[in-house]
Amino acid sequence: MNVENIAYACLTRFVENGEGSREALHWVDTDLSEQIYSFEYFDRESSRVAAILKQLGIVPGDTVSIFIPRSPILISAFFGVQKAMGISCILFGTLGEEGLLDRLSNSNAKIVITRKSLLRKITAIKDKLPALQQILTIDHDDHQSDSVLSLRKLMTETDPIFDYPRWVDAETPAFLQYTSGSTGKPKGALHVHGALGDMRQSFRDIMQLEADDLYWCTADPAWITGIVYGILAPFGTGARQVQYSGTYNADNWLKTLETLKVNIWYTAPTALRMLMQEDENKFTQHDFSSLKRMYSVGEPLNPEIYHWGRKVFKVEIYDTWWQSETGSMMIGNHPPMTVKPGSMGKPRAGVEAFICNDDMQLQPDGKQGLLCLRKGWGSMFRTYFHNEAAYSDKFKNSIYITGDLAYRDEEGYFWYVSRADDVINTAGHLVGPFEVESALLEIEEIVDVAVIGADDPLLHKRIIAFVKLRNDQTWSKELELKCRIYVSNKVSTTAIPAEFHVIDSVPKNQSGKILRRVLKAIYEGKDPGDTSTME
Numbered sequence: 199m200n201v202e203n204i205a206y207a208c209l210t211r212f213v214e215n216g217e218g219s220r221e222a223l224h225w226v227d228t229d230l231s232e233q234i235y236s237f238e239y240f241d242r243e244s245s246r247v248a249a250i251l252k253q254l255g256i257v258p259g260d261t262v263s264i265f266i267p268r269s270p271i272l273i274s275a276f277f278g279v280q281k282a283m284g285i286s287c288i289l290f291g292t293l294g295e296e297g298l299l300d301r302l303s304n305s306n307a308k309i310v311i312t313r314k315s316l317l318r319k320i321t322a323i324k325d326k327l328p329a330l331q332q333i334l335t336i337d338h339d340d341h342q343s344d345s346v347l348s349l350r351k352l353m354t355e356t357d358p359i360f361d362y363p364r365w366v367d368a369e370t371p372a373f374l375q376y377t378s379g380s381t382g383k384p385k386g387a388l389h390v391h392g393a394l395g396d397m398r399q400s401f402r403d404i405m406q407l408e409a410d411d412l413y414w415c416t417a418d419p420a421w422i423t424g425i426v427y428g429i430l431a432p433f434g435t436g437a438r439q440v441q442y443s444g445t446y447n448a449d450n451w452l453k454t455l456e457t458l459k460v461n462i463w464y465t466a467p468t469a470l471r472m473l474m475q476e477d478e479n480k481f482t483q484h485d486f487s488s489l490k491r492m493y494s495v496g497e498p499l500n501p502e503i504y505h506w507g508r509k510v511f512k513v514e515i516y517d518t519w520w521q522s523e524t525g526s527m528m529i530g531n532h533p534p535m536t537v538k539p540g541s542m543g544k545p546r547a548g549v550e551a552f553i554c555n556d557d558m559q560l561q562p563d564g565k566q567g568l569l570c571l572r573k574g575w576g577s578m579f580r581t582y583f584h585n586e587a588a589y590s591d592k593f594k595n596s597i598y599i600t601g602d603l604a605y606r607d608e609e610g611y612f613w614y615v616s617r618a619d620d621v622i623n624t625a626g627h628l629v630g631p632f633e634v635e636s637a638l639l640e641i642e643e644i645v646d647v648a649v650i651g652a653d654d655p656l657l658h659k660r661i662i663a664f665v666k667l668r669n670d671q672t673w674s675k676e677l678e679l680k681c682r683i684y685v686s687n688k689v690s691t692t693a694i695p696a697e698f699h700v701i702d703s704v705p706k707n708q709s710g711k712i713l714r715r716v717l718k719a720i721y722e723g724k725d726p727g728d729t730s731t732m733e
């Protein structure tokens with residue numbers, strides 16, 4: 199089956215329909231200065247990027263990694279890769295060397311688009327990346343060397359004309375989204391051009407924007423929410439949207455909501471919890487009367503934040519549940535549904551969600567178990583890039599096992615319980631304990647280590663590291679700092695443990711697997727339960 203190329207459906211189509219000058223993005227900078235960009239602007243700029251990529255040897259199926267912060271140029275670069283029929287992979291600037299190396303090597307990135315301040319991280323690992331041919335920077339005026347070229351300069355020298363296939367096979371790879379598992383390296387969920395249909399449909403069904411509504415998704419484009427509901431779904435449906443350049447900033451966020459008259463706001467529980475800590479007067483100083491609805495994703499929207507948010511913003515808050523792998527919202531709340539505070543809502547039209555036990559038997563309502571989805575929706579990931587085994591592990595026959603525990607009530611509402619695996623959801627970021635442990639084990643003072651997540655009032659979970667020290671070593675502030683910096687440089691700043699605890703030995707089972715539940719129980723002061731399989 200053929201579908202529109204993502205870049206055609208999101209950009210060129212508007213230009214061809216005579217709607218090119220329509221507002222695609224209202225950009226707000228950290229100093230609150232504003233800039234409006236049209237569909238035509240992104241169509242033009244992405245054509246320049248595509249022409250440059252082709253000139254540099256990118257052919258269909260090649261990976262181009264985008265390692266720059268949220269910005270209009272990131273959007274042009276993403277669509278440029280789509281026009282060149284490459285696979286785009288947007289990465290967080292917070293990644294450390296090892297985290298970056300894992301993703302760039304697994305994705306076989308041929309070109310990385312980056313900026314001056316992040317260049318050092320790439321040059322440090324360049325020798326370990328045989329597939330990497332070229333680095334392009336967005337903020338150098340001139341080329342730095344044969345392998346580090348200025349994208350900015352190339353853009354000024356390139357015509358905004360690029361002929362690309364408007365129609366592509368629905369299964370054509372479009373982008374990779376890396377996500378952490380409980381074991382092994384991060385996995386790249388591969389999404390295809392055919393996924394856009396579900397992304398648009400879910401956006402229409404759940405967000406329900408009316409003609410002139412202004413929409414704001416606060417998610418970073420390196421996160422699945424930022425790429426799907428910050429770029430693809432709003433562009434693909436021609437929505438008016440605003441984006442704020444920086445990360446969380448209470449004053450600027452509240453001002454943006456008020457002055458731009460945002461109508462529909464998609465954000466995350468951690469952001470709401472951070473806002474909840476601000477002085478209450480801040481909220482009464484602003485007029486949020488343009489706001490019609492709020493939506494949330496990424497972590498459980500606890501009743502406490504839900505009620506606070508409703509009180510302060512005076513609108514309903516609709517929680518939504520989905521994953522990097524599902525490509526679009528699977529379960530959610532939306533008008534005219536009645537929201538049950540704390541529930542993720544119901545599967546959207548066309549999605550079949552249910553609860554199974556470990557033997558994949560369907561569970562009755564009220565009973566907790568594995569949250570599963572019937573395979574086959576359009577935006578489903580097509581594989582984990584170069585890791586078919588991990589992909590197969592997520593399926594039993596035609597059923598996708600999400601990795602979350604949940605239950606369904608008699609009225610068909612789903613309730614999140616926890617992760618079924620060891621992945622730690624800290625401030626909406628999924629962190630694999632294995633990646634943090636591997637980094638810490640490289641520190642000479644440490645001989646063994648185990649990492650778990652513990653409940654946190656702000657972050658949902660915070661990362662706790664248990665370390666066993668070499669015999670002649672003692673714990674110190676200096677060593678703690680060394681560990682923190684090491685994890686930040688190696689893995690990512692989001693993976694830095696909040697606490698370190700020294701232990702005599704790491705509890706493991708007879709096959710050497712870390713018994714994280716034992717550590718969790720010890721940490722929480724509870725009975726560790728059955729430890730009969732311990733070493």
Ligand code: 6R9
Pocket residue numbers: 377422423494495496497498499517518519520521522523542600601602614616617623626627628
């Ligand atoms: C979109 C996104 C997916 C995991 C998911 C679950 C957690 C997402 C949630 C939620 C409770 C919600 N999660 N939405 N937990 N309530 N409404 O977050 O993708 O980064 O891949 O994370 O996030 O554990 O399995 P991703």
